[in-house]
Structures are given as C-alpha cells and as structure tokens.
Amino acid sequence: MIDYQNRRQKIYDAMAREGISLLMIEDCEGRRDPALRWLSGHPQDALLYLSVDRKSLLVPWDINMALLYGKVDMAIPYGEFERLPTAAIMGSSVKLKIPPGSKIEIPPVTPYPLFLEYVGSIGGSYDIICREGGLHREIEKLRAVKDEEEIHIYRRAADITNEIIDLLEKNVRSGKIRTESEAALFIESAARKRGCDGTGFTTLAAGPERSFGIHAFPPYTAGPFGGKGLSILDFGIKYAGYTTDVTLTFARDPNAAQEKLIVLIEKAYKLALSLVADGTGAREIARAVDVLFGKSKKLMPHGLGHGIGLEEHESPAIRSRSDNQWVLSPGMIFTLEPGLYDPIHGGCRLENDILLTGSGAEVLTTARIIRL
C-alpha cells in the first residue's frame, strides 16, 4: 500500500520551512502533473490544495473517481467552482481557512496570463508565488528517488517488459510479426493480459524505411517491420501507474554504414552504463557519450536518458545541456538510450531502464540490438 499521507508530510514540512500556507498542484489537459497522483492517489484531472496545517483538499473533475481513488482529507467537485481555476483557488483558501496575507504557491508551469488572473482575483488577500526552484521542484526531487514500494512495482514492471521483449524477438524472427502495427498491437495486448494499465506512451515502431526519425511519425503504421536494414521499436508498459521505457533495434543484413552505427551505439551504451554511480553528475555521463560520438563525427539529436516513473519522462535528466544539474543517487530509476539516425541508412537506438542502488547500477530491462 502506498502511504500518501507520509508523502504529504514531507511536503507539509517543506511548506512550514518556506513559509508557504497553501500549495496548489494541478493536473489537467495541457498541464499534466503526476505529482497529483503521487500525493493523493487520484489518477488525473484534478486540483490538489495542501495547507500548512496539514490538510489536503482534492478538487476533481470526476467526483466518483475521487471517491474511489483519492486518499485525501476532503474532496469538492470542480463543478462546484464552475470549473474556473480562480474560483477554485478562492474557494479552497476559504475551505482550508488560509489567513489573509499568507503565501500561496501555484505551479511553475502556470501560464503568464493565468498568473495575472490569479493575482487579479486573490492577489489582494494573498501573496501568490510562482517560481522555478520552489516547492514543486522539491516534489520533483522527491519523486526522482523512488521509495521501496515504487521499486517493488518497477521490478514487476521490468519482468513483464522483459517477457514481452523475448516474445517480440521470437515473433519477429518467426515472421509472426511483419508490420509495425503487428508489433505495436502485440505489445498493447500482451501488457493488458499481464495486468498492466496499458502502455506508458504510444509505441514507436519504425521499419527500415522510417527508422531515420527520432520519433517516427506516425508512431506506427500498417507498413513493414523487421525487413532488410534497421527497425526501431520503442515502448514501455504501464504497471500500477509506472511506466518502463525500452528501445530495441532489429538489424537484418546490415550494410557497412548500418553495422558501424550498431557498433557505435553498443559502445556508447556500455560506456554510459560504466559511468553510472552514486554522486556522479548526470551531465558528465551524457558528455562522455557526446565525445565518443564526436570522434566518429556523429551527433546524437536527443538526450542520453531521463528518469521514469509516473511519467514517461521525469527527473533526473541525463543530458549534456549546460543547465543539467542532476546528480545520481540511489533509488533513481532512469533510461540510458544512445541513438544515431542516418537519413539514408536508418536509425539505431538501444534503451534500457537502470536502477541505481547502494551497490551500483542495476539494469532492470533486457532490451538489445537483435540481429535477425
């Protein structure tokens, strides 16, 4: 059982430390934030208000769903606030008895015009805080280090993923899977048969003609998969809310240029994995791979990896961008996914999910480059 109350206690402590009386978390279309689920159990489409005197108020679109999933002190349907964010924050401040003059922190992704609306409606009574590096960032940091229950879920999610990887290899080899659609729908069905919520994101299945794209578009088609050249299959299954994220490359009769890509990707993957350690800057690992690729005059057009959890992409970022400050620590679960893409010869990517434990990197998943 997940102890949502315990998670919220850490946030209440941080609120008290920072003098924030009311904290708002928002998960809605256009501004998804699984922190809402992480703190309340309610899956999505709701506002969550936490008060420094340790009360939680959920304002869901769907009250039936909230009664089923929400592990909170109170819930009020959003409809009672005419589904207006300014009415909801005003009503919640009253309900939670926030004294005038207090600080209210709203999400850092709040659009500038909406920020002005909040200020216009409650700025007279409250001090509205909207900042990078505030309490939402604190939640992000807490979420980046998985707790025991989450690691337990991930081990099961990885087992299912690995079982599906083996079946995919078998079915592509036997010719049972010959199209992108067949590969993708096999995963959808296999995941649900094993008790998953589904897939964590839309599966990308790109046959040799389309694997040159980082994110093939459309994600999968009725076209061929696994033929001569390089085919990429990027998927994750969602189990108890948590998504895995792996990429297989299938290589059939690779030519010299394709062979070179494969060797380089496997080398980069091993290099990256060898650098994973408690206390290492995530940026350093990504830079080492950049340097390796640079020696072959190649440039990876995406980051080396990213945290996974309730979201397909979360913290820590594993990329070489100069603003990446993440330092690895035990409990983090993240991908390593070196990839290179050639407009003529196609692309190659290898991606696995790594758990950093007290004794080093543990590779949870078994994705690989499969030579057909």
Add this chain to the structure above:
Amino acid sequence: MIDYQNRRQKIYDAMAREGISLLMIEDCEGRRDPALRWLSGHPQDALLYLSVDRKSLLVPWDINMALLYGKVDMAIPYGEFERLPTAAIMGSSVKLKIPPGSKIEIPPVTPYPLFLEYVGSIGGSYDIICREGGLHREIEKLRAVKDEEEIHIYRRAADITNEIIDLLEKNVRSGKIRTESEAALFIESAARKRGCDGTGFTTLAAGPERSFGIHAFPPYTAGPFGGKGLSILDFGIKYAGYTTDVTLTFARDPNAAQEKLIVLIEKAYKLALSLVADGTGAREIARAVDVLFGKSKKLMPHGLGHGIGLEEHESPAIRSRSDNQWVLSPGMIFTLEPGLYDPIHGGCRLENDILLTGSGAEVLTTARIIRL
C-alpha cells in the same frame, strides 16, 4: 495539397495590423500546439518563428523530419541553440533580422518563470508580448473554421469511423468482442488498415463495472465489455492528422434506472442538435441541456461538446461555463456529447461529430446507443 503559405499570409496580415514583428509558436512535450503543424506542415516538436516581413523559420528537434514535412522558408536544428528556448528566440531574431525595439509575441501558455527568462535574455532589445486574446487566439479562431481541404479530410475520416462503428456493433453482438481490450485494439488495427495515422486519443472502453467514470481509468483493461448494464466506448480515428471523436453506449438488459439514463441522453442529444445554427452562441445550447437534465435532478459533469481538428479538443467550446463566448459559424466541426454517470448503475454517453454548413447541421458520424 494544403497551402501552408496561404495560411501564414493571414497571420502575417494580422501581425502587420497589430504591430508584432516576430511571432513564436511552440509545440513541445508539456506544451503541445498543433498550430505549428497547421502553419508549417511539420508534425510536432519544434518552434516556429514568423516575421512580419513574411519569412518563416522552423527550429525542429529532428531536422530529418523537418526536411521531409516542413513547408517553410528556413529550418535550423534546435540543437544549434543547445535546445534552450532563450537561445533559440535570440538566434531566430538575428536570423530574421528583427530590429531592436520591436514587439515579439510568445505563446500565452508560456509559464510565468519562463516569461521572466525571456524578458531577462532579450527584454533589453525587444518588447515581449504574452497575452490571452492575441495572435495565438487569432490562429485558434482561424483553425476553428475548417477550410475546404480540411472538410474533405473530415468526410473521409467520418466514413472510416462509421465503418468501424458498424463493425464494432456487429462484433459485440456476435460475441467476437467481449473485453475492453478487444474493443480498443480492434479499433487500433482497423484504423491503420484503412490508412489512418492511428487513433486520435487513447480509446476509452468501459464495461458495465467501470462506465460510471467520465474517463474510465485505466482507459481500457482486459476486463469484460458489453455485458449486462451500460458499456461506454469513446474513440476517434486520426486521418491525415485530423481526429474524429465519437462515443457509443452499449446497453444490455438495462434496469429502470439505466433505461431512464438512456432516454434522457437521447432526448438531450436531439435537443442539442436541434439548436445548432449559424450565429447561435455555443453556451446557449449547453445551457438548454443543463436545464433539461436539471428537471430530472441530474448534473452533467463535463462540457456538452468541443471542436475537433488536429487536436481532440479544440475550439469552439460547447459548454455552459460563463466565459464561453463562442458563436457557431459554417465550417466549424464539433462534438455533441451529452453524458450522465451514476456510481451504481453506470454511465451513458452519446457523441457525434457535427459539421455546420451554410444550410445547417450535418451529422458526420453515426454513433448511437446500441441495445444488445
């Protein structure tokens, strides 16, 4: 062939009228905006800069994809700006020769802290505009009225949707589809076989046990579908980028309470459709349905409908919220989807896609309440 240049001309005209020298459109994870695709042809993950002297510059994550799809004057990989939004806006202003002192409009969904970053980096040279009701709203209004090419696409998309609806009815009746997964994966596969990009959003298939939720969670499971009571199936297919959006309810041996829901939903749907006309306020239609439901002491926990297009939800909104100012006009394509949900007896929703033409409402799709 879609004439992206023609679409951009309308925006350039609006820029000139409003004295905006540079307009930025952004489509990225967390801030999706299909206006980028609508104006450039590039499917997703890019920044688009339009200058008042009628030049377009695309800054894509994936340059290979941009070379294939982007119908623009120039493209520079985002990597050249170290994938930093402030570096990209600065570099693009230089590339497009925007004179210091000019007005630059950025998306209204720009988070407040990022807005401050833009101001910090280029605010000394330029006047940064971030507002509701600006040029992005202008684009939204243009997108809400579909052009001939889009209506042509929608007729084809509706035909495919209707074919799939008939097959779903047949397969649920025959017992070939007995689970939520089977219903959802049938749609995925049927759509791709007919040349669709895929589905427009994750299919919601909720058997009698789960149909009480507006948006069942998880969206579909390996559990039963089409058994005694009410089952809801909400899906859309994506064709040439455009999504349909329909909801079927399957009713098997409904009890008195379920029968009452069905009758009320069919009545509400007919009422709403009868009110669709050029010049009618979208809010009026939604309010009429609210009143009808109110007479039976029922409250619909979501809006009555919404525009569809490159997004599953776009303008015009068809809801009774007091800030809804949309007025219907020919060329608009939108859903009508009255729904009621009972925590014990389950839910019932009926949703079709409506095109408003010069001669009135045309119901494009054939979703219905199916009595098994």
